[in-house]
Amino acid sequence: MRASVKRGVDAAGARRRREENVIELRKAKRDGQLQQKRRALAGADAESGGGGAGGGAPDAEADAAAARQALRDLPALAAGLASPDAGRRLDAARGLRKLLSAGL
Numbered sequence: 001m002r003a004s005v006k007r008g009v010d011a012a013g014a015r016r017r018r019e020e021n022v023i024e025l026r027k028a029k030r031d032g033q034l035q036q037k038r039r040a041l042a043g044a045d046a047e048s049g050g051g052g053a054g055g056g057a058p059d060a061e062a063d064a065a066a067a068r069q070a071l072r073d074l075p076a077l078a079a080g081l082a083s084p085d086a087g088r089r090l091d092a093a094r095g096l097r098k099l100l101s102a103g104l
Helices: 013-050 057-081 086-102
Strands: none
Touching: 057 086
């Protein structure tokens, strides 16, 4: 009897629409958080770059030194990937992933 009364309501369709709405809300929230982070990073970059004479030089020198060190370590990491030792391969892979995530 009840099924005939509520024929227009489709439980599966309603569930699907609710799930889609939840997904859209999550995406919107994540996008908002990413925009806030980007704005904060852009603001921090602008502040450090506009600090005046010598404001950004120590950071630039430290970044350059880190890049040089990473390039020195690169052949050892590549050799570690070809190693028969599983522990050494794992350490080399972790080191390369750190370099990639750091943007060097």
